[in-house]
Amino acid sequence: MSATREAAVEVLRRVFGYDSFRGEQAEIITTVAAGGDALVLMPTGGGKSLCYQIPALVRPGVGVVISPLIALMQDQVDALRNLGVRAGFLNSTQDLQTRRDVERAFLTGELDLLYLAPERLRLESTVQLLDRAKIALFAIDEAHCVSQWGHDFRPDYLALSELHERWPEVPRIALTATATDATHKEIAERLNLGDAKHFVASFDRPNIQYRIAPKASANKQLLDLIRTEHAKEAGIVYCLSRASVEKTAQFLVDNGVDAVPYHAGLDSRTRAANQSRFLREDGLVVVATIAFGMGIDKPDVRFVAHLDLPKSVEGYYQETGRAGRDGLPSTAWLAYGLADVVQQRKMIDNSDGDDAHRRKQTRHLDAMLALCETVECRRVQLLNYFGQSGEPCGNCDTCLTPPESWDGTVAAQKMLSTVYRLDRERNQRFGAGQVIDILLGKQTDKVAQHRHDQLSVFGKGAELTEQSWRGVVRQLLAQGLLSVEGDYGTFALTERSAEVLFQGRKVNLRREPEKPARLPSARTSSPAKPAVELSAEATPIFEALREWRRNAAREQGVPAYVVFQDATLRQIAAVRPGNLQQLAGISGVGENKLARYGQQVLDTLAELV
Known part of the structure; x- marks a missing residue:
């Protein structure tokens, strides 16, 4: 050496x-x-x-x-x-x-x-x-x-x-x-x-469980995730707009979750205070725009949730990577729906910058949509994006509950034909709701007003549910077979639409689950190196050490992890060292921390005997 x-x-x-x-x-x-x-x-x-x-x-x-x-x-x-x-x-x-x-x-x-x-x-x-x-x-x-x-x-x-x-x-x-x-x-x-x-290095984070859920009621889905898997644990929730941040943070607080907002519209003192609380307190959830998070060194963030579609895979990876820095099982959860795709396409079309800039944004979005719509392992898809290879992980939603794919060619043709007829026959363009109502044969006031019940495609899509049709639309947008135009998010055909309508192109789609399956939590399914297992006897010792750490950190005005990380406290609780020499053998206990905190740790352990 x-x-x-x-x-x-x-x-x-x-x-x-x-x-x-x-x-x-x-x-x-x-x-x-x-x-x-x-x-x-x-x-x-x-x-x-x-x-x-x-x-x-x-x-x-x-x-x-x-x-x-x-x-x-x-x-x-x-x-x-x-x-x-x-x-x-x-x-x-x-x-x-x-x-x-x-x-x-x-x-x-x-x-x-x-x-x-x-x-x-x-x-x-x-x-x-x-x-x-x-x-x-x-x-x-x-x-x-x-x-x-x-x-x-x-x-x-x-x-x-x-x-x-x-x-x-x-x-x-x-x-x-x-x-x-x-x-x-x-x-x-x-x-x-x-x-x-x-x-x-490998970009794989095996301790993170990647999950992308169909968006129904995103706030309620988020609350369910927190209550069932991450109660009283630290987490970050990302939203696209400041208004969504405020509403989501308030929703969580109203439902008993300790949460604070963070976005550029808050005054600097409030932002600093909320960030400081997140770093220093256990179990706080911060709801934020992407203005929050770069360099956050908090190791015990147990989940990162996205309530809106990230603009790029790089951004998604960077943001989800703030979970589980300590190597313990953590969750990266994203709620994703048709409105996200429509909104992102509109933002690109209306963005400042030249055509090259918009093309770059479109490539970023296409890669993100491919990750959302894949029927393969999400971890493999992520690694491929960064030029690395991997094997199916067994710890993402597509591995734990493999989605079905189906031949959606006929459904795609019906959807594209409806958009085609509205544009060519009526010189009209509409968004998803009206097009799906036409296919389902719904007699709404808007259908009657525009006489859309007279179109040849009216009622021709009754074999699928409204939710399934929204999945079809989302995936056609993701594949570039349908486009969004104008301020109102109306649909139009693309150059590739003709391949499906007139040239016999097959369209494979991911089947939309009627009810998302309850997956094993990251804690129970992570193949990563597990944390030190705590016995029933060691668990209260670990909690007592966390309480001591909380007080020590508060006295110094520093985040708790600066004193010791959870992984170190877990090992101390499991080993229960009886002297400073034994404590020095614990991973994460260097000379300075041994001198500064060693006797306090031993005294805390002695009180529990």
Whole structure:
């Protein structure tokens, strides 16, 4: 073992309390610690932070971390200080004296890690500050923000290519939890990392159970999920609009779920307070737009739910990846319906930007729809999107209850014929409700008003239910055989529609369940490495340790996981160490935490005997 590798392992054990590296961590850390550049693609929860924190502690100088997460820098720094790491940050939230104190600590060698927002590097004063001290490395976190192919593009990231030009001897490591091949290539190009060593870990998160349910009454479906599988557990619920966020949060509160909203329309103090509560309290649900979540380091989020269709697979993967960072079984649940498809198509058609921008958005949406409509394993579909392969997982809805596919050619022809006749014979266009009423032969006021009961297709679709027809429409939209146009979401044929109507193209569809099956929870079906099993005797010990941790965190003003993660407390409860030496053998108990909390943990255990 090289001296660099030995030094990294020593830091891993002493500071972080772990015996061994995971996956490619060892090679990444050795590469950067030895002075090389690295581009790292690793899923959320894969241990990306260690890949730059340990080299920063091994190399002489200060590790400079570029992070877009101003609101979370304090928590990141608190977590490191709890481990005995000398960390600080500089961002626009600090007053002048605080910034000067951090700058002094940086210049006098009193810091191991310094966090900076990317926009600060555009200030000449910051550049001059960095010139005056020894820099161990530059870590560029959330590196997909540099890519206009990605879903979180940040213009300030484009200037980070200049790091290598000004400090050519300083190694750089760029990290992201999500990137397609196109995004990967753009990160390397824009950050001038063509000669860096690239590490692409598996994007599989086996502890997450992926489920996509037909949308009926989304709020009630969500409440059922929380009550039956995740009561009193932390979760994130994503909605597309601010109004939906507010209504959903209030609905949960009215039904006994502790929940708070988060969106850009709230004042900054409320947003900060709600985010702080989520990070520091157990069992809180935050309902949010996608403005929330990047860099959230809370390890015990047990579920992520989407009440609206995400705009891209990358966004969906990034958001669902906030569940189960501790490796314990968790749920990614999405309610998806026809209105989502119509809404997303309209948003693309009405979006700003040129045709190339709209084509890119359409490709992102098509990939997301393919994931929703697949009859194959969802995990395999996700991995394929990121250029990786996999075997059916046995832990997603399509594996646990395989959907049926059926020959929907005739149904597709009936639907497309109705749209065709409305347009060509009547010069009219309507949305899903009217078209389905015509096929079902419903004598509504609107049907009578427009004399649609005189169309030859009236009543020709009575063999399917309204729900089934909505599934047909949704899947035809997903396959590009039907399009949505105008502000009112009316239907029109596409160039490919003729292939079904006149050229004999077959259409296979996914059968819509009349009532969604109740699936085994992620806890009972996850093939991931299980958590330490707690006996009936150990369970109250674990709860007592959580209560002690809650009080300790409150006294320090830090999130509970900064003290110890659940996985560590579970192991302590199961082993019940009797002295500090035995406690030091628990994974996640490093030197500083042993000194700071060890006796308190032993005292808590002694009280339970």
